[in-house]
Every structure is written in structure tokens, then in C-alpha cells.
Amino acid sequence: MFQRVSDDGLAQNSYLIACDRTRTAAVIDPRRDIDVFVQEAQRCGLEIVQAIETHTHADFVSGARALAAMGAEVVAGPGAGLEFPFHEARHGETIGLGDVVLEILHTPGHTPEHISIVVREPGQPTRVLTGDTLFVGAVGRPDLLGEDQAGPLANALFDSLFRTLLALDDGVEVHPGHGAGSLCGAGIGQAPYSTIGQERRFNPLLQKHNRADFVSAVLADLPETPPYFPRMKRLNRAGPPLLGELAVPPLSASAAADLLNRGALVIDLRSAEAFGAGHPRGALNIAFGPRVGYWTGWVVAAGARIVLLASDPAHAQEAARQLLRVGFDDVAGYLDQGYAAWRSAGLPSASIELITARELRDRISRREQQTVVDVRTAREWRTGHVDDAINIPVSELADRAAELRNRSVVATICESGVRSSLAASILLRAGGIDVVNVTDGTTAYRLLEPA
Numbered sequence: 512m513f514q515r516v517s518d519d520g521l522a523q524n525s526y527l528i529a530c531d532r533t534r535t536a537a538v539i540d541p542r543r544d545i546d547v548f549v550q551e552a553q554r555c556g557l558e559i560v561q562a563i564e565t566h567t568h569a570d571f572v573s574g575a576r577a578l579a580a581m582g583a584e585v586v587a588g589p590g591a592g593l594e595f596p597f598h599e600a601r602h603g604e605t606i607g608l609g610d611v612v613l614e615i616l617h618t619p620g621h622t623p624e625h626i627s628i629v630v631r632e633p634g635q636p637t638r639v640l641t642g643d644t645l646f647v648g649a650v651g652r653p654d655l656l657g658e659d660q661a662g663p664l665a666n667a668l669f670d671s672l673f674r675t676l677l678a679l680d681d682g683v684e685v686h687p688g689h690g691a692g693s694l695c696g697a698g699i700g701q702a703p704y705s706t707i708g709q710e711r712r713f714n715p716l717l718q719k720h721n722r723a724d725f726v727s728a729v730l731a732d733l734p735e736t737p738p739y740f741p742r743m744k745r746l747n748r749a750g751p752p753l754l755g756e757l758a759v760p761p762l763s764a765s766a767a768a769d770l771l772n773r774g775a776l777v778i779d780l781r782s783a784e785a786f787g788a789g790h791p792r793g794a795l796n797i798a799f800g801p802r803v804g805y806w807t808g809w810v811v812a813a814g815a816r817i818v819l820l821a822s823d824p825a826h827a828q829e830a831a832r833q834l835l836r837v838g839f840d841d842v843a844g845y846l847d848q849g850y851a852a853w854r855s856a857g858l859p860s861a862s863i864e865l866i867t868a869r870e871l872r873d874r875i876s877r878r879e880q881q882t883v884v885d886v887r888t889a890r891e892w893r894t895g896h897v898d899d900a901i902n903i904p905v906s907e908l909a910d911r912a913a914e915l916r917n918r919s920v921v922a923t924i925c926e927s928g929v930r931s932s933l934a935a936s937i938l939l940r941a942g943g944i945d946v947v948n949v950t951d952g953t954t955a956y957r958l959l960e961p962a
Contacts, residue, residue, distance in 0.1 A: 512536070512555065513630070513638065515686070515703065516547055520801035520833060521571050522693035524703075526640055526686065528630060529557045530609025537561040537608055538583075539628060539640050540688055541574035543751060543836050548574070549581070559583050561606065563613070565642025565688055566625040567591060567747050569655050569740040570695060571836050576750040588626035589617055595750035600626060616675055618644045620668025621651030621695070627676065629683075639679060639707070642688040644671055648700030650716045652733055655695075655740060665726040672717065681708025694734045735888050738906060739808035739837060746838055754840075759819065759831045761847035764856040767791075767818050770843055775816040778807065780826050781850070783932035783950055784865065790850060791820065792859040796936040798929050799826040804833030806933060809906045813838065819845040820853075863935050864947040868955035871897070871922055880919040884908075885953070886934040887925050897924065897956060905934045912941035924949040924956070 512529040527548055529536035536557040538548050552559050562578040563586040575585045576595055585597035586606065600606075602617035614629040621643040628640040643651040650672060653664035685705045689695050698715070710717055719725035762770070771777065777794035779786050780803065786796040797806045799821060811817075817839060821827040827845035834842055846852060854860060866874075874881060875898070883900035885892055892902040903911055905925070915921050921944055923931040928950040935948040949956075 512557075513635070514551070516542075517690065517703075518542055518571070518801075518836065520803070520805050521836065522690045522699070523571055524686070524688055524690065527551060528608065528611060528613075529555070530611045530632075533609030534558060535560045535609050537563055537606075537613065538574075538578060539563045540565055540568070540642065541578055543572040543574045543577065543754070544757065544832055545574040545577045545581075546757070548578070561586055561608070563606075563628060564588075564591070564593075565627065565640065565644075566622040567593075567744055569743050570693065570737070572743060572751045572838050573747045577753055580753055586615075588615075588624035591624040592748060593750065594748060618642075618671035618675055620644055620653055620664055620671045622656065623664070623667070625651075625671075627671075629679070636682070636684050637680070638684040638686055639676065640686050640688070641676065643695045644668065645676055645685060645710060645714075646687045646689060646693075646696045646699045647685070647702045647705045647710075648714055649696040649698045650714070650729060651696050653729060654733055655736065655744075661730060662726065665729050666722065668729065669722050669725045673720070677707065677711055677717070679707045681706060681711065683707045685710055694737060697732045697734050735890070735904070735906075737805075737809050739813070742813055742838060751838070752840065754835065757828075757832060757835070759827060759842050760844040761824070762818065762844040763847060764852040764858060767844075767846050767853070768856070768858050770816065770818055775818050775843060776811065777818050777820055777846075778803075778811075778830070779850075779936075780819060780821040780830055782822075783928055783948060785822065785850070786932060786936065787863040787865045787948060789854065789860050789862050790936075791853050792861045793940050794820065794936060795940065796932045798932065799823075799830060801833075803830045804835075804837040804839070806905075806930075807834055807839060808837040810909065810933065810937065811839070814841070815839065816841045816843055818843050820849060821845055822849060861939060863932075863939060865950050866922070866947050868924075868949055868951050868953075869959060871924070871949050872956065872959050874922075875899075881922050882915065882918045882920070883922045883924060884915065884934070885924050886930050887953075891926065895957070896953065900924070905930050905937070908934050908937045909941065912938055912944065916943045919945065921946045922949055923947070925952050927952045927954055
């Protein structure tokens with residue numbers, strides 16, 4: 512068995528590998544909610560005997576310690592320094608999994624302890640699980656441990672790629688730890704896997720055969736770094752708390768209001784349109800989808816107590832699971848009967864005016880007093896933006912809200928209206944700002960004919 516388990520929101524891949532004969536299995540880079548692996552193992556009659564970490568992850572909470580609590584041995588690379596029991600694998604070491612042989616390759620660069628795993632099994636193609644060292648069409652970023660280590664790690668990455676991974680045969684399949692959309696590398700391709708030969712020929716960074724050229728290129732094109740990444744590193748090194756029941760309970764409107772009065776935060780999972788029409792005062796709008804956890808990690812402080820508001824209780828349960836994957840353990844529950852219950856109870860509410868890109872363009876042409884705040888990343892901003900807009904990425908808005916308090920109307924805009932609704936909710940929560948949300952974003956604005 513060779514099975515990829517993907518989290519689309521974090522673009523993260525785990526792998527379940529098993530021997531058909533001995534029914535023993537290993538999970539590589541397990542995510543925190545390990546029930547997906549445990550249930551599949553039970554279904555197939557497998558025993559998970561190892562949890563192997565390619566490195567100490569920055570973008571999600573690992574499930575290795577949880578699998579260890581069920582009897583699996585945790586394996587990590589040289590110098591991993593995990594603060595719970597683990598086996599420190601050496602370069603060239605092999606791990607027997609029945610008829611499956613796992614060879615450990617030390618491939619530092621993304622992190623110092625990073626390993627890749629060559630998987631050999633009779634009758635199957637040879638595969639290499641490259642973690643965050645080599646992606647489809649990209650390579651891992653070497654800067655997440657700080658500016659002082661970025662240069663040395665970029666040099667180590669060059670050696671790991673050109674001397675270790677590219678020493679493998681061209682036909683070896685490459686199965687990375689992330690896919691397109693991950694911030695652990697720049698420009699990751701859409702395909703789920705590749706081969707050494709394909710990467711050797713087509714990966715742009717692997718055309719940089721000169722060390723200095725490679726190091727310069729890999730350091731020149733770095734994605735933004737979410738603020739929760741350092742916290743994930745610390746949590747994974749220490750070993751995250753073990754989870755109990757994953758289900759979150761329903762809360763009455765009065766119980767939810769009491770939690771808010773004691774400092775809890777509402778995350779409203781409804782659409783921007785529903786949120787704009789009315790929501791609990793102070794709520795943040797992160798529309799339901801695969802990236803609830805991702806955006807919460809960007810804008811919500813560690814340790815926050817969270818109440819969820821959803822149009823469907825199943826959305827609340829899935830969102831809570833996503834939040835656990837990025838270290839938000841204190842989800843008190845979800846609002847039973849949704850916003851209707853809150854409104855019926857007469858509890859404090861707010862709304863946000865919604866406008867279209869055309870309406871924004873018309874307001875600009877009439878020279879109405881307003882400030883357009885583009886909340887996309889600086890990289891997106893540089894590709895084109897509304898004239899006279901200012902760029903404040905959504906992750907910076909809470910800290911910079913005071914800059915916008917003396918302006919008449921603030922119109923938030925992003926690519927499609929999702930981030931801009933989150934941004935509008937952040938500014939409304941900050942107080943003292945008259946905010947409107949552009950629902951169809953720069954995508955629609957670019958299509959407008961000149962006024």
C-alpha cells in the first residue's frame with residue numbers, strides 16, 4: 512500500500528505505506544487528526560508501527576506524538592531534538608517494513624535535520640518522499656529559521672539536491688510533502704508527484720548548476736511567512752497535546768454571548784454576503800472552505816478561545832478540525848441555530864456595506880472621499896491594483912488599523928472578495944472605521960471598461 516493523504520487547505524501531504532505480507536505500516540509526516548490514518552489501518556487490517564517525520568514542521572501540527580501514544584515509534588532526522596521519545600535516524604540507515612525497505616537520506620536545506628525517504632518494494636516503482644526539500648517544479652525555502660541561517664541552509668539545500676537526490680535514477684518517483692499553494696516553497700506545481708528525471712530537466716531551480724547562482728535564486732523568490740509558523744515549530748518540537756473527542760458541542764446564544772464577554776472570539780463561517788447582512792458584533796468572517804485553519808493562523812492570536820458560527824453544523828465540525836491542525840485547540844463550540852438564534856436573543860450585532868467592483872469604480876470616478884485598501888500580499892499587489900489604493904496585507908491589518916481611523920470610508924478589496932471580507936471584519940472589530948467590502952474584488956475590477 513502506498514497512499515497519499517492530502518489536506519487541500521494547507522496543501523500538505525502525508526503518506527501511509529504498508530507491507531501487504533506483514534500488515535505493518537508507517538505514516539510519513541502525519542497530520543494532527545490521525546483518525547484518518549487509524550481508520551484506514553483498521554479497515555485494511557494494518558498495524559501502524561512507525562511515524563516518520565521528514566522535518567520539524569512549521570505550517571501544521573504533527574500527529575507523530577499522537578501515533579506514538581498508540582504504540583508507533585517516532586523517527587526523525589539527525590539533530591531533530593524532539594522533546595519526546597524518538598529514534599534519530601542516520602543518513603543511509605534502512606528501516607524494514609516487511610517487504611518494504613525505507614532508506615533514510617539526510618537532505619538538509621529547508622531545515623538542518625531534514626530527511627528524505629527512498630521507498631523500495633518488490634514489483635513497485637522506487638519512490639522518494641522528499642518532504643520539503645524537493646517539490647514538483649520547485650524546491651524548499653531555506654529561510655524559516657531566520658535570516659542568519661538562510662544562507663547556510665541554502666548552501667546545504669544545493670548539496671542535498673545536486674549531490675543526494677539527483678544521484679537517484681531518473682525513473683524514481685518524487686512524492687513531496689506539499690503541493691501547489693503551500694508557503695513552504697515558491698512556485699510549486701499542480702501535479703501531485705513527479706520523477707527525478709522530470710525535475711532534473713524542468714525544475715527551474717535545478718537548472719542552476721552553479722552554487723552561487725542557485726543560492727542567489729532560491730533566496731530571491733521567497734513567499735511571505737505566516738506569523739504562526741514559529742509557533743508550529745516550537746509546538747512540534749515539544750510534542751503537541753494529545754487530542755480527545757474531536758466533535759465540538761452546540762452552544763445556546765446566551766452561552767455563546769457569555770463566552771464572548773469573557774474574551775472568546777466568534778469566527779463566522781458564512782459567506783461574505785450573509786456576514787455583511789448581519790453578524791455578532793466583533794466577529795471575524797472566514798468563509799467556510801478548506802482554508803479556514805490557514806487564515807485563522809494568519810490573523811488570530813495563539814491561545815484564543817473560539818466560538819464558531821456556521822450555516823451548517825457540519826461546517827463547524829470541519830472547521831474545528833482544521834483549527835486543530837494549526838494549533839487552535841480551544842474551540843468552545845458552535846452557535847446552535849446560527850445567527851438567527853443570536854438575532855432572536857437580541858444580542859449585539861453589526862453589519863458591513865457590500866459594494867461591487869463597478870460601484871467602487873463609479874465612486875472613484877465621482878471623486879467620493881474613500882480609501883481603497885488592497886489586502887492582498889505585496890507580491891499580488893505588484894501584479895496590478897486599483898489606482899491610488901494602498902496595500903496593507905490582511906495579516907497586518909489588526910496592527911495597522913489605527914492608520915485608517917482618520918479616513919472617511921475604507922473600502923477593502925482582494926482578488927475575489929473572501930480576504931476582503933475578513934479584512935473588513937478585522938477593521939470593524941478594531942472600531943472607529945467606516946468600512947465597506949468590495950465583494951467581487953480585483954478580478955472583476957480588471958474586467959471593467961474605463962469610466
